[in-house]
Amino acid sequence: MKKSLHVFLLALLISISPAQAIAEKGRVAIAVHGGAGTMKPSRATPELERAYREALTVALKTGYAVLESGGSGLDAAVATIRVMEDSPLFNAARGAVFNSSGGNEFDAIIMDGDTLDAGAVAAIKGVRNPIELARLVLERSPHVLLVGESAQEWGREQGIEFQDPEYFYTERRWKSLEAARERARQSGIEFDPFPTQENKTQDKEAAKDFDPSGRFGTVGVVVLDRSGRLTAATSTGGLTNKRWGRVGDTPIIGAGTYADSRTCAVSGTGHGEYFMRYMVAYDICAEMKYQGRSIQVAAESVVMDKLKSAGGNGGVIAMDAQGNIAMVFNTPGMYRGYIDIEGKLFTGIYAGE
């Protein structure tokens, strides 16, 4: 009887395991962010809040549909970022704030967790969807990071779509956003995402032209596709003072973005210099693989402990190989959302949601 029970259990195990394995393999998940800052619920207009939640939802559903139909993580990540780049709500491509010289400069990156390969572009202008150019760098160039006009030229050779400056301005949408901003301004919202000493001056400048929609609104996505591949992608209109040719964390592997299908995928948003110095995205993965920490514990250790104590503000979305999601930020708010492996959809703006 004892033996027959063993045989029965063994048979049960054999019959269940492959099915379970396939089910696990097939599970997909997606998380996005649209920037971190000091958004406060008491001060935002309902219209603006709703607009952000809707934009996050559309982005999530777009990427999720690609994943559900068996599409690759790369396709899902690019499709998701495109939605956010095309929206004037976020500081990426269309919607990026014009700098003093009247131009926009974009940075973008995509990293494939299966191959640890990546494509990134920095300080490029006029490209409709910088994330598409980043993907071309990944797929068609032997390099990882291309910058400036030369990168644009290469993109032109590859047939990437360019747009006039007017496109990025999006008069019609911008004006409706301006109206929402005006209402927000009148209600006295402050937007001071990086209240460190060195940023005092630039914060004062930023305050003059208050922009709750994401002057600092980098966008990012992490996905788990049906094949078990983790992918991360990030796109931004940058932070400040473009005349210096400043490059932030976004296009840097391991700083603002990282993906390794065996461990985790991360996309960050915040004070780029700190993300670079503390290698935020990779360090979360390093704590997981070297110290056996969970994605939540590792993300909190890096963002709430190391980064915050150094004076670095911002947040991350992170996903492990099982599709578990962590969304950790040390600012009062972060535009964010996910559709998890159970299919549950969530969007949030403020802490505690």
Place this chain on the structure above:
Amino acid sequence: MKKSLHVFLLALLISISPAQAIAEKGRVAIAVHGGAGTMKPSRATPELERAYREALTVALKTGYAVLESGGSGLDAAVATIRVMEDSPLFNAARGAVFNSSGGNEFDAIIMDGDTLDAGAVAAIKGVRNPIELARLVLERSPHVLLVGESAQEWGREQGIEFQDPEYFYTERRWKSLEAARERARQSGIEFDPFPTQENKTQDKEAAKDFDPSGRFGTVGVVVLDRSGRLTAATSTGGLTNKRWGRVGDTPIIGAGTYADSRTCAVSGTGHGEYFMRYMVAYDICAEMKYQGRSIQVAAESVVMDKLKSAGGNGGVIAMDAQGNIAMVFNTPGMYRGYIDIEGKLFTGIYAGE
């Protein structure tokens, strides 16, 4: 008697400890590299070998003198890199190979292990000592990485020294180097540092204009100063195809360069894309701090195991908080040298030296 012995031992302990602590504190060390590749002892000319060993020795002694006199790690690292940037033997500043459009583009970085702060520049032209500009970014800018013409402009505002293209060509020294190259060429040396599939074409191009002096000869330094501070710095004339605006690992924190006084300092040289994707410099430190590995074991794990099995060629110099030095490369050779905490000087070119 037992008690008096205790008192005696306690007194001994008190009298020894501070002195020991000071001695430990006071120990300084320096290591440099001048690029990794397939140099082969059987094929090099004695003149060229001697020139490299001499250049490495001068660089080491320059930095060591700063450290011995109590200078900071930053001063020592910059002084050392300057010597190598000023030498036509290495592919950094003066000595960098002209690209197809007749220009040189430089990348450089310096990282302070006490503050985890860094300054870096990429794709800049005409700056006599790119490492000086990187230091200004560290000390005077709120940013970490500045690129292109905007970075040059900022440097000009800061009073950095520029030179005409002729300076970087260094007619006189270049001609004598060309003669040495011609001899080497006649003896049929091959220089194929990155024999991966994707580099076949560029290797063929490189072979046409054979350059044993370091078309891939990035220079780097790691130092431990009297205060116990670790500093790392790297400078390069870049790799290939500048028209694409390619940025490699050199100016990227954690990829080609990293320093944390509590753990280690690393400067790398090799196939930059792999160094970026595998975050070579930071990963060595991560294995040390998270897994308790020694600097030698960690450097071998990352360079000989992870990097090599991925197809990434190159090497690193690394130093831990006690001044222990590891010099690990998966290529046949790496221009390298050190003066250790005992004051012992070493220079090497080939593996096994």
